[in-house]
Amino acid sequence: MVCVAAVGCGELVVRSGPDAGPAPDGLRDGTASDAGSGAVTDAHSVLVPRGDGAVWDDSGDDAASGPGSDSGDSGRETEARLSVDRLGNGSGRVWSRPAGLDCGPTCSAGFPLRSTVTLVAEPDSSSTLVSWSVPECGTDSECSVDARDELVVSVRFDRKTHRVDVRRVGDGEGLVFSTGGEIECGSSCEATYPAGSTVILTAAPGPSDRFGGWSGACSGELPSCSLIVDRDLDVGAAFDRDRVSLSVSWIGDGLGVVESSDERIACPPSCSASYVAGERVTLTAHPDAATAVFGGWQGACAGNDDCALELDESKSVLARFDLTRLDLTLAGAGRGTVTVLPGNTRCTQSCSLPFDSGTEVTLVAEPDGIDHFESFSGACGGSGSICRLTLNGPSLVTAQFRRPNPPVVNGQAADLVLGQPAFHVGVANNSDLPGLAQMWSPRSCHADGTRLFVGDALNARVLVWDTEPTAHGAPATLVLGRPTDTPPFPPVEPTWDNGDRELGPYLGALAVHESQLFVADAWNSRIAVWSGIPESLVLPPPALGFVLGQPSFTTAHRTVSASEYNKPRGVLFAGEGRMLVVDSQNNRVLIYNRPPSTLGMHPADGLLGQAAWDADAVEPVSASSMNYPMDAFYDSIEGRLYVADTGNSRVLVWNGLPTQLGAPADLILGQAAESDHEPNRGGSAGPLTMRGPRGVFVHSGSLFVSDGPNHRILVWTPPPTRVDEPPTRVLGQSGFTSTSFGPSSAQFDAWGLCGSGRHLYVNDYAQNRVLRFVLNP
Incomplete structure (x- = not known):
């Protein structure tokens, strides 16, 4: 008996032949009436269940009896063929118990007729068992059937499905869609796919947004993501506002x-x-x-x-x-220092200094050497050397320094005359002027920035102005060296013993040191010293404090030794308090490490122009020799000593004060070689020649040489550093080859020189006057 789930397990009646009557509807022509009939057919018969247990047999054979009947047909087959059809899109294995059937998509096997066969369905990992064609088997993995004739059983395997859930995250707008169109959503959506499917998701941000990347089953920031659906998948797509x-x-x-x-x-x-x-x-x-x-x-x-x-x-x-800082820069061709207060910082190139906000800062500019401070610019302005500013932020200041300019022009006219009422007059002791305004062949002067001292040479006196004069022919404030203030004086007798109050004629240089006035009293071969300078006219004038080079006030020995002089024409002070005496007639310069302070003959410490203390030779002419030097000047700024070697028509220059006796000069001006000594180099005046220079002076970054017999002053700006370096300007003449002379504001018989500030004073020996020139360096 075959058990068919649709009709139960009733008896089967085999119907065959024309007498068996018609078969039920749907079981003719060898087909089952429907999938739920439970009928089993083959090419020979159709078994149709009946309510009484009989079976209709459409094959034309005799009908079988009910249960327990014996047809007596010994020739009938005893094996039934069981076939299995696999349906659906899935895959799996079907096998049987008892063994005999083990198949994939379709298969069949023979089993003993009416035996019970259990079919076992095993879907593969990506599939699931959906159903059997035998309803009672449902979705069970096993289905038992009775084998009768040819029985076909169907089993359905479908591929598993998984969910793909897409969520949009972020504050931007965008869409996610799949290539197959199953997914196309904004905020969230999902779709189901067969297991193992490949799904490509694409993110499309809105026009003002950007795709921020995938999360969950997808990752990265590329707009497309490929998935293999092997499980339920959650995907996040981030869309951010741009x-x-x-x-x-x-x-x-x-x-x-x-x-x-x-x-x-x-x-x-x-x-x-x-x-x-x-x-x-x-x-x-x-x-x-x-x-x-x-x-x-x-x-x-x-x-x-x-x-x-x-x-x-x-x-x-x-x-x-x-x-909050000060950035200070020193600029220009010149050199200098700017001191910054508070802090007392000295800047020589550039400084960057921090300060608290609101700090008041003072800058003080000081040029180096012969250079000049020109101006402040930036946060400070103007040409004054002191600048004050309040720092409320970064402040930039530039201090401009420059090299000196030539302070005069060729042939420049003087702006003031002393000793005469006007420029065109040159009378000795001009009686049109007061006695303290008259002069007779002045040779020397000294200016300290306030006072002016003039050596009125042939009147054998020193005139002193307590302030620099401002008017032509202005009288001096006081006089030293003569008992009265009004010429004509009695002639000075050549007794060389003028005592402690008077000076001899032909006065040489003047110098002020530590409130003392030093005078080269050439006629008396001594250096006369006033220990104090009166502030007003006192007659008779005060006596000398002491003299040097003589054993007493009344002696005037002329000899040569380490402590004696012969007509000294110059006295000056050099660095570190040293004193120099130009001992003219002995053809030398004496150097004292400290100036003597008592009367007497004090030996010098150094010697130039001679090789020994008792020597006074003028030949042979060399860089170490001198011939009647008349003046000297020490430039404390550049540290150079200049000596007017008058008899050799040249100027000797030492770079510093020598310590060796008779040390040669480092530079010679006015001659082509150190052995030359001819006036004007044996010819006429020119830019490189000199004729008996009488004075030297350095001021305003320039060297001034009084080239007296040539009636001119040669000017080098800056001072020369090599032989045959031509001067840059000339005073007294319009050019370097003329030597004209006469009473005017632009011509003179030059002797001693001095100056202060923007003024240069020239002693006009032959025209009995002192001229003042304005300097503009």
Whole structure:
């Protein structure tokens, strides 16, 4: 008996032949009436269940009886063929118990007729068992049937399915869709796919947004993601509003903070933030109140006000914080020093000095050597050498220094005359003037910035103005060396013993040192010293304090030794308090390490022009010899000694004060070689020649040489450093080859020179006057 789930396990009646009557509807022509009939058919018969247990047999054979009947048909088959059809899109294995059937898509096997066969369905890993054609088997993995004739059983395997769930995250807009169209969603959606399917998801951001990347089963930031659906999958797609970045950095050496109006930036330490495109934000700079200032924005902002930004794209901003500082630069061709107060810092090139805000700073400019301070610029201005400013931020100041300019022009006219009422007059002891205004062949002078001293040579006196005169023929304030103030004086007798109150004629140089007045009293072969200088006229004038080179006030020995002189024409002071005496008739210069302070004959410490203390030779002419030197000057700025070697028509120059006896000069001006001594080099006046120079003087960065017999003053700016370096200017003449002479404002018989500030004084020996020239270096 075959058990068919649709009709139960009733008896089967085999119907065959024409007498068996018609078969039930749906079981003719060898087919089952429907899938649920439970009928089993083959090519020979159709077994149709009946209510009484009989079976209709459409094959035309005799009908079988009910249960227990014996047909007596010994020739019938005893094996039934069982076939299995696999349906669906899945895959799996079907096998039987008892063995005999083991198949894939379709198979069949024979089993003993009416035996029970159990079919076992095993779906593969990607499939599931859906159903049997035998309803009672449902979705069980096993299905038992009775084998009768040819029985076909169907089993359905379908592929498993998995869910793909897509979620959109972020604050932006966008779509996610799959290539097959199963998924197309905005916020969230899902679809079911057979296991093992390949699904490609694509993210499409909105026009003002951007795709921020995948999460879950997808990863990365590419717009497409390929999935193999082997399980339920969750996918996140991030869509963000289009974002830009704002970054802040700072430069400068000051301290400060930059803050944003939304408090997302407080730099340092938080110096960048991300913003939705189009947002607006304002940045504010806060410098350290005590030490720094805000120097302005760079990058996406400019200026010093708050920085307002519309962030339509990524932007960067640079904030400058500077220390409250002074940046000082020394510029120009000249050299100098600027002292910065407070702190007393001396700057020689450039300085960058921090200060607290509000500090009052003073700058003091001092030129080096012969150079000149020209001006401050920047936070300070003007030509004054002192600058004051209050620092409320970084301040830039430039101090300009320059080399000296030639202080005069060729043939320049004097602006003042002393000893005469006007420039065109040259009378000795001009009676049109008061006695203290008259002069007779002045040879020397000294100016200390306030007072003016003139050696009125043939009147054997020193005239003193307590302030530099400002009018032609102005009288002196006081007189030294003569008992009265009014010429004509009694002639000075050549007794060489003028005592402690009077001087001899032919006075040489004057010098003031530590409130003492030193006078080269050539006629008396001594250096006369007044220990104090009266402030007003005293008659008779005060007595000398002491004399040097003589054992007493009344002696006037002329000899040669380490402590004696012969007609000294010059006296001067050099660096570190040293004193020099130009011992003219002995053809030498004596050097004292310290100036003597008592009467007597004090031996000198150094000697130039001679090789021994008792020598006074003039030959052979060399860089070490001298012939009646008449003046000397020590340039304390450049540290150079100049000697007017009058008899050899030249000027000797030493770079510093020599310590060796008879040391040769480092430079010779006026002659082509050290052995030459001819006036004007044996010819006429020219730019490189001299004729018995009488005075030397350095002032305003220039060397002035009184080339007396040539009636001119040669000017080098700056002082020369090599042989045959021509002068840059000439006074007394319009050019370097003329030697004309006469009473005027531009011509003179030059002797001694002195000056202070912007004034140069020239002793006009032959015209009994002193001329003043304005200097403009």
